[in-house]
Amino acid sequence: MAAVADIAHAGTSAPAPRTAARRRERPQAWRWIVLILVGLYFAIPLYAAFKFAGFKAFPKVFGQAGFVQAFTLSLRLALITTIITLVLLVPTTVYVHLRLPGIRRLMESVTILPIVIPPIVLIVGVLEIAPGFLKATPNLLALEYVVLAMPFAYRSLDAGLRALDLKTLVEASSSLGARLPATLWRVILPNLRTAMLSAVVLTVALVLGEFTMASLDLYQTFPVWIVNFEQSSGPVSVAASLLALIVTWIFLMVIATLGGRRTGRTGSAVTLFSVSRQDIGGSE
Amino acid sequence: MTTGTTAGEATGHAAAGGTAAAGATVVLQGLSRAFGATRALDGLNLEIAPGELVALLGPSGCGKTTALRILAGFETADAGSVTVDGKDISGVPAARRDMGMVFQSYSLFPNMSALDNVGFGLRMRKLAAAERKRKAGELLDMVGLAAQAGQYQHQLSGGQQQRVALARALAIEPRVLLLDEPLSALDAKVRLQLREQIRSIQQRLGTTTLFVTHDQEEALSMADRVGVMSQGRLEQIAVPSELYDSPATAFVAEFVGTMNRLPAELQGQAEVTALGMTVPVQEGTADGLVGDVDVLVRPEGLRVAAEPNGNGIVTDRTFLGSLTRVSVRLSGDLLVKIDKQSTDAADMLPGTSVNVTLPSAAVLVAARA
Numbered sequence: 001m002a003a004v005a006d007i008a009h010a011g012t013s014a015p016a017p018r019t020a021a022r023r024r025e026r027p028q029a030w031r032w033i034v035l036i037l038v039g040l041y042f043a044i045p046l047y048a049a050f051k052f053a054g055f056k057a058f059p060k061v062f063g064q065a066g067f068v069q070a071f072t073l074s075l076r077l078a079l080i081t082t083i084i085t086l087v088l089l090v091p092t093t094v095y096v097h098l099r100l101p102g103i104r105r106l107m108e109s110v111t112i113l114p115i116v117i118p119p120i121v122l123i124v125g126v127l128e129i130a131p132g133f134l135k136a137t138p139n140l141l142a143l144e145y146v147v148l149a150m151p152f153a154y155r156s157l158d159a160g161l162r163a164l165d166l167k168t169l170v171e172a173s174s175s176l177g178a179r180l181p182a183t184l185w186r187v188i189l190p191n192l193r194t195a196m197l198s199a200v201v202l203t204v205a206l207v208l209g210e211f212t213m214a215s216l217d218l219y220q221t222f223p224v225w226i227v228n229f230e231q232s233s234g235p236v237s238v239a240a241s242l243l244a245l246i247v248t249w250i251f252l253m254v255i256a257t258l259g260g261r262r263t264g265r266t267g268s269a270v271t272l273f274s275v276s277r278q279d280i281g282g283s284e
Numbered sequence: 285m286t287t288g289t290t291a292g293e294a295t296g297h298a299a300a301g302g303t304a305a306a307g308a309t310v311v312l313q314g315l316s317r318a319f320g321a322t323r324a325l326d327g328l329n330l331e332i333a334p335g336e337l338v339a340l341l342g343p344s345g346c347g348k349t350t351a352l353r354i355l356a357g358f359e360t361a362d363a364g365s366v367t368v369d370g371k372d373i374s375g376v377p378a379a380r381r382d383m384g385m386v387f388q389s390y391s392l393f394p395n396m397s398a399l400d401n402v403g404f405g406l407r408m409r410k411l412a413a414a415e416r417k418r419k420a421g422e423l424l425d426m427v428g429l430a431a432q433a434g435q436y437q438h439q440l441s442g443g444q445q446q447r448v449a450l451a452r453a454l455a456i457e458p459r460v461l462l463l464d465e466p467l468s469a470l471d472a473k474v475r476l477q478l479r480e481q482i483r484s485i486q487q488r489l490g491t492t493t494l495f496v497t498h499d500q501e502e503a504l505s506m507a508d509r510v511g512v513m514s515q516g517r518l519e520q521i522a523v524p525s526e527l528y529d530s531p532a533t534a535f536v537a538e539f540v541g542t543m544n545r546l547p548a549e550l551q552g553q554a555e556v557t558a559l560g561m562t563v564p565v566q567e568g569t570a571d572g573l574v575g576d577v578d579v580l581v582r583p584e585g586l587r588v589a590a591e592p593n594g595n596g597i598v599t600d601r602t603f604l605g606s607l608t609r610v611s612v613r614l615s616g617d618l619l620v621k622i623d624k625q626s627t628d629a630a631d632m633l634p635g636t637s638v639n640v641t642l643p644s645a646a647v648l649v650a651a652r653a
Contacts (some may be wrong), residue, residue: 157623165389171358172391172449174379176405176456190395 023278030079046245049238070225073138077221078207080142084194085153085203086145093157094188104158111154114147117213122147127217135212141217145207152206153199160195164188208248234244296631307492308336308369308459310355315364316516317350321539324350325361326516332460335490339507341500343539347516348496349464355494356462368459369651379408381460384453384491389463390445392437398424398448400432401630404457423451424487435587442472450482454489461493467502479506486616504528514534524534534650539578543653544620546578546585546642556649559595559614563648568613580648583623587641588612590631594639601632608632612640 061067096107114122126144127135134140166188173183189196214221220228222244230237304318310332319326321329325347328425340348353359355366357378358475369583373381392401403411403420411419424430427447437445446466453461463482483506486493497503504524511521512535512583531537538545548558550573556565556573558579570577588596589612599612608629610622620640624632632638 103488114402164394165391168387168391169393170451171356171378172385173393173404174377175356175381175383175385175462176452177382177408178404179377179379182408187393187395191393210431224401 009183014113019059025046036272044122046242049242053235053239053242054131057235058243060236061240061243064229064233064240066220066225066229067240070220070222073220074208074222077138077142077145080139081145081149081207082200082203084142087211089150089153089199090159090192090196091184093154093161094166094184094228097161098170098207107154108158115151119256120126120216123213123216138219141214141219144213144217145203145210148210149199149203149206152180152202156195156199156202160192160198162190163195186267197255201255204246204255205252208244208251298322300591302587307490309334309337310460310492310494311365311367312351312355313356313365313367313634315351315361315366317354317359317361323387323516325354325364327364327526328518330511332492332494333491336508337486337493337495337506339495339497339503339510339538340513341503341510342513343499344498348455348498348500348513350516351513352462352494352496355460356383356385362522368621372521381454382458383460383462384456384458384467385462385464386446386449386453388468389448390437390442390469392440393453395439395471397436398429398440401437401448402452402455404452407642409456412612420455422452423455424448426454427451427481441474442470443478445479447481450485451529452490454485457498458491461491463493463495463497465497468497468499471478477620488636500579504540510540512539514539531648532579534569534578534580534648537650540623542583543583544583544619544622545578545650546614547583547616548577548649550574550577554648559640559642560648561642565641566648570649573649576652577649578652579642580650581642583609583621585642585643585645585647586620586622588622588624589641590634590636591639592637594637596638596640598632598634598636598638600634601629612638614640 010217093107096104122144126140129138134143168192169187172178173187174180178186209223210221211223211227214224215227217219226237226240226244289460312328312330313330315325316323323449324345327345327352330338330340330351334588339401340351342348349625352361354361357373357376361374362540366374368381392398393404396404399417399420402423403416406416406419407436416513418456424433427450429444429451432444432448434439440448442499446519449466466482467478479502494509504527507524509521510527512519512527514535520527521538527536527540531540537543546558549554550556550565550570551562553570554565554569555562556577557563563579584607596612596614598610599613602609602611603626604623606626607623608623608626610629610632612620612622614620622640
């Protein structure tokens with residue numbers, strides 16, 4: 001019986017090295033093919049845009065009427081939105097994790113609503129009920145962006161908190177004499193850095209690229225300006241959108257590097273969308 | 285509840301071991317706590333003398349952790365009082381209780397080095413940075429981790445993390461040290477080392493300590509007194525040897541150590557017949573019982589000898605070092621375990637016919653299971 005088993009085992013295991021080698025090679029090749037295909041999918045439109053705009057169009061962008069105002073407005077909105085989002089969502093998510101873990105599911109479905117409801121519906125509703133003093137300022141738009149960014153920001157923070165043993169950390173901290181504000185400031189927030197960073201990155205990217213609401217609210221944000229400007233000069237407008245892409249990308253890299261520097265000391269690189277090292281390998 | 289030893293006696297016991305009793309006196313009185321329909325604590329009374337290490341031992345859900353968390357200030361009791369050095373602390377928030385705690389799960393702050401973790405409580409007490417560093421360094425040194433001061437949680441092993449957590453809890457010079465199953469996540473060898481280390485540090489500092497565990501070996505080896513809990517109450521609290529040798533109830537007898545149950549018949553209140561022998565009953569244990577009962581006997585309490593037409597057959601033999609544990613099947617398919625000096629156990633081969641007898645000493649009696 002044992003002999004039979006041995007033979008059967010040998011029979012299956014003998015060709016194994018060859019299959020394993022082939023298996024190791026094949027995915028390698030496939031990976032490259034997929035990578036190249038995906039790369040082309042993203043690169044071709046960018047290349048076409050470059051080709052259409054031409055190098056000369058780029059310097060012209062900065063001199064165009066309204067560019068600076070539109071761009072600063074977008075940056076300002078990004079800043080305000082980010083601050084409001086963090087101030088509102090960080091304590092909320094921490095509180096939910098700590099005291100009301102039962103409503104996490106509910107929170108998840110509530111926070112997804114802004115994605116499910118079309119922006120046009122949101123904006124009509126907001127314009128209907130917003131008080132007059134807000135309607136006159138771009139701050140109204142920032143408030144709308146807070147709602148739009150909530151699904152992404154909430155998920156980042158939620159994932160970050162889930163990777164921590166929040167209850168134990170808070171109890172440890174309070175047994176050592178820290179009241180809740182001190183615990184929040186010295187223990188929870190530092191450990192939520194990466195999660196907050198990814199919330200910031202997502203929020204900023206969203207604000208810098210949002211068109212529908214700004215346009216309907218009649219604000220000339222950067223994306224709105226690009227579309228308006230396109231009517232007068234196609235190549236310059238395309239150059240502007242490419243610039244926007246690059247600027248946003250550089251901006252995100254800067255945030256990620258800033259955030260990564262200190263975490264780097266503890267041996268983990270900041271990854272924007274997977275939240276932290278505990279998330280990946282921390283079941284210890 | 286049966287109190288085998290009073291706190292005072294236990295302190296005497298600890299003091300005889302050369303301990304400085306600098307800690308606080310802790311008294312839990314009539315603590316009750318229900319979670320929904322579950323009564324986690326049902327009128328728990330416990331007194332811990334200064335410098336004493338009391339272990340609460342019991343199966344999961346017996347209320348031991350709830351008791352510790354109420355003392356720490358993380359839970360509130362529905363009824364009863366918690367006093368430290370005579371002062372009721374029920375209304376004091378956890379952050380103001382001066383109780384160092386080591387948790388079951390790893391609880392180091394991931395954003396701080398080992399040194400900063402240990403210094404955290406001192407920082408909260410507004411100690412100057414230099415003084416804080418010096419003191420935290422000393423404590424890390426005490427737990428043998430001076431070299432790891434700059435390392436972070438993820439660079440430390442589980443055992444090292446718990447040692448840092450211990451140093452962190454002790455850094456604030458707590459009035460009471462609370463240990464919530466601090467060793468249960470560690471592997472056996474580390475657990476053993478850390479057990480001894482915790483105990484020796486605790487004795488050196490004389491910190492009043494409440495230690496919660498489900499591991500009887502841990503409780504018996506570390507504690508001055510062990511309280512066995514069941515269903516939110518203390519079944520018995522006594523020094524380890526007393527708990528083992530004269531358990532107050534059948535629950536304690538069976539929870540602590542290995543226990544054989546043999547069917548028996550009570551003869552009045554003072555004698556019981558089992559295995560064809562009549563022996564005296566341990567005082568008090570037969571109260572309220574009549575007729576068919578069980579006697580409870582430790583493996584080292586039963587005698588076994590090879591005999592051609594004995595009352596049992598050896599089924600198994602396990603060598604444990606100086607002792608050998610012999611498993612015997614008695615008539616009625618009853619399995620008992622008997623410890624014998626290994627030097628006398630050579631003839632206890634499986635299949636051997638043997639005779640099992642009771643000791644002549646008083647035995648513990650319990651209601652028929």
